[in-house]
Amino acid sequence: MASSSFQRFAAFAILGLAVLLTLYPVAWMLSASFKTSQEIFTTPLLSVGAAGLSNYTSAFAERPFFLYLLNSVLASAVSVVLTVLLSALGAYSFAKFRYRLAPVFWIVVLISVMIPLEAIVIPLFLQVHAFGWTNTYAGLILPTAFNVVGIFIFRQTMISIPDAYIEAARIDGAGELRILFSIIMPMILPTIVVVSVLTFNLTWNSYLWPLIVTSDDTLRTLPLGMAAFQAGFNTQYGQVMAVSVFGALPTAIFFLSLQRYFVEGAIATGVK
Amino acid sequence: MKIGKRGFGERHIPIWGALFALPALLYIVLFQLYPILFSFYISLHDYDLLSDPVYVGFKHFAALPYDRAFINSLWITIAYVVYTVVPVLGLSFLLAWALTQVRKSRGLWRTLLFIPSVMPIVSVALVWKLIFNFNGPLNDAVTLAGGQAVPWLNNSTYAPIAIVIMSWWHAVSYYMIIFLAGFLSIPRDYYEAAALDGARGFQVLRYITLPAMKPTIALAVVLATVNGLKTFAFQQIVTDGGPANATQIMTLLIYKTSFSYLDMGRASAYSVVLFGGILAISLLQIWFLRDRNG
Amino acid sequence: MGFTKKRTAVAALSAATMLASVCASFAVELTFWHHTYPPAREFIEKKAAEFTAKNPDITIKLHDDPHGDYEVKLLAAIAAGNPPDIVNVLDYLFPQYASRGILAEVDNAAFGVNSKEELEALYQPQALSGLTIDGKVYGVPEEFNTLALFINKEHLKEIGLDAEDEANWPKTWNDLFDLAAKLTKEDGSRIGFNWVWNLDPYWYAQQYWPVLQQYGCEVVDSEGKAAINSDACVKAFSETWKVLIDKNIGGPNMATVNPVNALQDFSEGRQSMAIAGIWAPPLFSDEVKEQYVVAPLPQLDPENPKTLLNSYALAVTAASENKKEAFEFLNFLTSDSDGYLAATGYVTGRKGWADTEAAKNTRGSDIFAEGQKHGSFVWRSATWTQEGNAIKAAIEQFAQGVPVKDALDQAAQEIDSVRQR
Numbered sequence: 001m002a003s004s005s006f007q008r009f010a011a012f013a014i015l016g017l018a019v020l021l022t023l024y025p026v027a028w029m030l031s032a033s034f035k036t037s038q039e040i041f042t043t044p045l046l047s048v049g050a051a052g053l054s055n056y057t058s059a060f061a062e063r064p065f066f067l068y069l070l071n072s073v074l075a076s077a078v079s080v081v082l083t084v085l086l087s088a089l090g091a092y093s094f095a096k097f098r099y100r101l102a103p104v105f106w107i108v109v110l111i112s113v114m115i116p117l118e119a120i121v122i123p124l125f126l127q128v129h130a131f132g133w134t135n136t137y138a139g140l141i142l143p144t145a146f147n148v149v150g151i152f153i154f155r156q157t158m159i160s161i162p163d164a165y166i167e168a169a170r171i172d173g174a175g176e177l178r179i180l181f182s183i184i185m186p187m188i189l190p191t192i193v194v195v196s197v198l199t200f201n202l203t204w205n206s207y208l209w210p211l212i213v214t215s216d217d218t219l220r221t222l223p224l225g226m227a228a229f230q231a232g233f234n235t236q237y238g239q240v241m242a243v244s245v246f247g248a249l250p251t252a253i254f255f256l257s258l259q260r261y262f263v264e265g266a267i268a269t270g271v272k
Numbered sequence: 273m274k275i276g277k278r279g280f281g282e283r284h285i286p287i288w289g290a291l292f293a294l295p296a297l298l299y300i301v302l303f304q305l306y307p308i309l310f311s312f313y314i315s316l317h318d319y320d321l322l323s324d325p326v327y328v329g330f331k332h333f334a335a336l337p338y339d340r341a342f343i344n345s346l347w348i349t350i351a352y353v354v355y356t357v358v359p360v361l362g363l364s365f366l367l368a369w370a371l372t373q374v375r376k377s378r379g380l381w382r383t384l385l386f387i388p389s390v391m392p393i394v395s396v397a398l399v400w401k402l403i404f405n406f407n408g409p410l411n412d413a414v415t416l417a418g419g420q421a422v423p424w425l426n427n428s429t430y431a432p433i434a435i436v437i438m439s440w441w442h443a444v445s446y447y448m449i450i451f452l453a454g455f456l457s458i459p460r461d462y463y464e465a466a467a468l469d470g471a472r473g474f475q476v477l478r479y480i481t482l483p484a485m486k487p488t489i490a491l492a493v494v495l496a497t498v499n500g501l502k503t504f505a506f507q508q509i510v511t512d513g514g515p516a517n518a519t520q521i522m523t524l525l526i527y528k529t530s531f532s533y534l535d536m537g538r539a540s541a542y543s544v545v546l547f548g549g550i551l552a553i554s555l556l557q558i559w560f561l562r563d564r565n566g
Numbered sequence: 567m568g569f570t571k572k573r574t575a576v577a578a579l580s581a582a583t584m585l586a587s588v589c590a591s592f593a594v595e596l597t598f599w600h601h602t603y604p605p606a607r608e609f610i611e612k613k614a615a616e617f618t619a620k621n622p623d624i625t626i627k628l629h630d631d632p633h634g635d636y637e638v639k640l641l642a643a644i645a646a647g648n649p650p651d652i653v654n655v656l657d658y659l660f661p662q663y664a665s666r667g668i669l670a671e672v673d674n675a676a677f678g679v680n681s682k683e684e685l686e687a688l689y690q691p692q693a694l695s696g697l698t699i700d701g702k703v704y705g706v707p708e709e710f711n712t713l714a715l716f717i718n719k720e721h722l723k724e725i726g727l728d729a730e731d732e733a734n735w736p737k738t739w740n741d742l743f744d745l746a747a748k749l750t751k752e753d754g755s756r757i758g759f760n761w762v763w764n765l766d767p768y769w770y771a772q773q774y775w776p777v778l779q780q781y782g783c784e785v786v787d788s789e790g791k792a793a794i795n796s797d798a799c800v801k802a803f804s805e806t807w808k809v810l811i812d813k814n815i816g817g818p819n820m821a822t823v824n825p826v827n828a829l830q831d832f833s834e835g836r837q838s839m840a841i842a843g844i845w846a847p848p849l850f851s852d853e854v855k856e857q858y859v860v861a862p863l864p865q866l867d868p869e870n871p872k873t874l875l876n877s878y879a880l881a882v883t884a885a886s887e888n889k890k891e892a893f894e895f896l897n898f899l900t901s902d903s904d905g906y907l908a909a910t911g912y913v914t915g916r917k918g919w920a921d922t923e924a925a926k927n928t929r930g931s932d933i934f935a936e937g938q939k940h941g942s943f944v945w946r947s948a949t950w951t952q953e954g955n956a957i958k959a960a961i962e963q964f965a966q967g968v969p970v971k972d973a974l975d976q977a978a979q980e981i982d983s984v985r986q987r
Contacts (some may be wrong), residue, residue, distance in 0.1 A: 004472075004473070007373055008373050008374070010370070011369070011370035011373030011374055012370075012374065014366060014370040015367070015381050015385075018363075018370075018385060019384045019385060021441070022384060022385055022387060022445070023384065023387070025396075025399050025400065025403060025441065026387055026388075028399060028402075028403065028409060029395065029399045032399075032402070040402070041405070041407050041408060041409075045409070085295075086295050086296040086299060087296065089292045089293070089295055090292065090293050090295070090296035090297070092289075093289040093290065093291075093292035093293035094289075094293065096289070097286050097288065097289020097290070097292070098286060098289070099286035099287070099289050099290050100286075101290055102289070105293050105297055108297060108300055108301070108305060109297075109300065110554060111304075111305070111308070111551070112300045112305065113554070114547060114550040114551055114554055115304055115307075115308050115547065116502040116504070116523050116543075116546065116547075118504055118523045118524075118526050118527045118530075118543075119311055119523075119540075119543035119546065119547065120304065120307035120308050120311055120543075121530075122321065122530060122536065123306070123307035123308075123311060123314075124303060124307040127306065127307065142303075143303045144303070146296070146300070148296070148300065148304075151296060176288045176292070180292075201389070201390065205392055205394070205505075207505070222392075223392065223394050226394060227394070237402065240398055241398070241399070244392065244394070244395030244399065245395075247392045248390070248391045248392055248395055251391075251392065252387070252390045252391075255386070255389075255390045256383060256390075259379075259382070259383055259386065260379065262449070
């Protein structure tokens with residue numbers, strides 16, 4: 001796009017302002033995590049807090065945050081794998097096959113995207129309890145692991161893959177599963193990244209479900225651990241911010257290491 | 273929506289297609305469809321979680337028009353969605369456009385702007401709760417600029433605004449990525465042709481960019497609306513629906529009615545209404561996008 | 567699977583089942599859910615180990631979640647028919663839980679007594695009243711509390727008053743607000759006194775209940791109709807909560823909004839006086855810990871004092887299969903008043919708690935013990951949460967300028983409509 005110098009100036013101004021507004025709360029959180037409670041509201045953003053690392057060390061001394069982190073990583077990883085697998089299969093079905101039940105199936109998928117967890121949490125809990133899954137990793141992870149939006153995203157991408165590739169593979173005698181996993185999937189890696197990042201984030205933020213379904217400290221995920229820590233004994237706001245910083249790091253790292261593919265993927269998925 | 277419009281149709285064995293969809297469907301039926309159907313069932317009953325449900329027909333639905341808490345939450349929810357969706361999409365569109373204008377270090381800008389989307393929601397809520405404190409940093413800035421400190425979280429007028437502002441902050445970058453993808457997928461020759469015709473600035477936007485982006489915009493509108501209707505964490509953590517119920521969004525009302533008031537029948541009726549709203553909007557999406565797949 | 571294999575499997579399975587049931591009759595694991603409070607957790611775990619040492623077949627498994635979330639999770643477990651054996655329940659929830667048959671009646675024998683009267687005799691007068699529904703006792707206090715006025719000694723010294731001198735303690739609400747006005751600094755760096763704000767309905771209720779009692783205001787009248795908009799109630803709120811805001815001494819705007827510590831302003835030394843319980847000092851910063859004084863709760867009529875009673879209680883669920891063992895453990899646990907207070911700051915409400923070594927070492931324990939004698943629990947209702955929420959909304963409305971009467975009218979309307987359902 002040929003852009004005038006005025007346009008470019010405006011763009012820089014907008015981006016600069018947006019980055020400032022975006023980073024301010026993040027910087028504030030970081031800065032507060034090194035401050036004592038008295039300092040938080042009385043000292044400027046850039047001042048170095050007197051608490052030093054004590055907010056971090058006291059938080060870690062009180063709760064096994066690394067264990068919570070592991071649980072969160074496990075839950076998020078399982079969700080990502082399950083979502084990619086189920087979504088890819090489902091999307092392949094919707095994108096490349098025509099069969100009578102497809103519209104019915106599609107409506108079921110659509111409906112499930114719209115259900116807020118708060119509205120179904122009790123029936124879901126009763127169900128999971130009937131499976132004997134309460135207070136287990138299965139109960140913690142599986143019932144909310146599948147991010148159905150994945151089907152939509154994969155389907156968008158798969159539709160744009162020319163049928164000729166698939167047909168050629170079929171002529172070579174490749175089975176449908178092989179076509180999907182060794183021909184289509186390698187072609188849509190950026191889309192896999194998009195679905196993975198979105199799903200990872202979603203599971204990482206899960207609170208209500210893990211709360212209800214677990215009653216062992218060893219099963220707690222990071223958000224539960226953060227909440228329990230806050231409710232603890234004489235917790236300082238600086239400590240809460242320290243734990244928040246810790247909780248933000250894994251998703252930030254996960255995203256930042258994949259972000260190049262992420263945007264490529266968003267483009268490739270043709271959310272257009 | 274045309275399913276399998278570009279599929280192989282009769283030439284290939286459709287049974288595979290159906291089989292491939294089954295694992296996902298099985299999951300959905302087990303963990304989502306069954307629970308929501310159970311909610312429908314409960315909405316026709318008096319059920320306090322602890323004793324057996326008693327069938328009451330449409331009592332809970334008939335009571336909705338006279339239920340002040342429900343009406344209050346309905347308006348709050350609609351207002352929240354309107355005040356988040358429109359500005360968030362506007363801002364994210366603007367940012368995405370600005371990103372297309374820079375050549376150098378576009379990746380860096382994008383990364384910095386995307387940070388809010390990867391922050392845990394609980395952390396976001398807690399940070400903003402502090403920022404909006406009466407003696408917090410935002411009011412410091414307001415008073416420094418010569419204004420009166422604002423009771424952000426303690427006033428029924430300002431608290432919803434505070435929640436909306438933090439929602440903008442959190443959501444803009446997510447839609448920015450969607451719009452950026454949309455912008456970058458517009459073929460370059462469209463613009464070149466327009467330039468040859470002498471189109472400039474807003475004309476390009478009006479006649480080239482916007483029409484080409486229409487499907488992306490429609491998708492973003494629907495995504496943002498559905499996400500808005502499903503919002504829960506900010507209102508629960510930052511204000512717990514207050515002050516004086518001014519931020520009691522529908523999901524929070526459902527949550528309280530179920531777990532604090534033990535009135536599952538009524539809560540399920542609320543859920544059915546919320547679900548109906550989301551369904552209607554999503555059907556609009558299908559209608560909007562129906563001719564633009566592939 | 568071949569026939570023999572199958573038969574072997576069946577045999578093994580039934581042997582395992584038998585073994586399991588035999589074991590079950592000996593070994594008992596009691597599950598115990600508590601709201602998150604690390605000192606309590608440590609203390610209960612210590613007592614549980616002692617209990618297991620005495621009764622090797624009984625072990626106790628403790629789990630905690632933050633207050634609020636904890637109640638949500640408990641309900642889900644109860645709905646699934648799988649609640650823990652022992653639960654930790656706030657007193658205002660007892661009518662809701664008891665009316666639905668969730669809780670088991672206290673087993674007198676486990677407490678070594680033969681009747682309800684003898685059980686009550688183990689406790690301070692009234693201690694079990696908030697846990698008694700239709701004449702049946704459904705739990706025992708882990709905490710049996712009342713509220714008092716905490717004063718920052720240094721702040722009073724700055725305006726020339728000695729906080730140790732009882733004569734300087736505010737006796738009435740008017741005294742309190744006058745003193746608060748003197749302590750308040752105009753630049754906002756010091757608040758004389760404030761109520762708690764932006765918290766759950768029960769927090770609000772703990773603060774307004776004694777005031778309502780003093781003014782003769784009833785939330786619900788004897789016929790079950792809302793009376794929160796009566797003249798007495800309007801007067802009560804106008805002369806205490808509202809006056810504070812009107813005089814610009816306190817109010818929601820001045821309070822630091824903190825989900826972690828309701829008393830943050832007092833704890834950090836920004837506020838000079840606060841109403842709190844005996845559990846509060848561990849929340850204070852080290853500085854404030856050194857310089858607080860405990861005074862009795864201000865009154866409308868100091869000759870006829872009225873205070874609050876409240877209890878985070880322990881109960882056994884009706885669904886528990888080991889009620890006897892559970893109650894025996896509760897008796898073992900709560901009979902250690904001295905240990906409880908020393909380790910957690912909790913007052914068990916047993917007779918003689920105020921004479922324990924720990925009480926003697928606790929500042930203000932005499933004030934709290936005296937306060938307990940004049941207290942009452944908040945009103946009992948199976949729909950307490952909705953009613954409490956309605957009053958919370960009313961308070962938040964008049965704090966923003968809505969006339970007190972109008973706000974309370976709305977609350978009354980809401981309470982009546984909830985009660986009619």
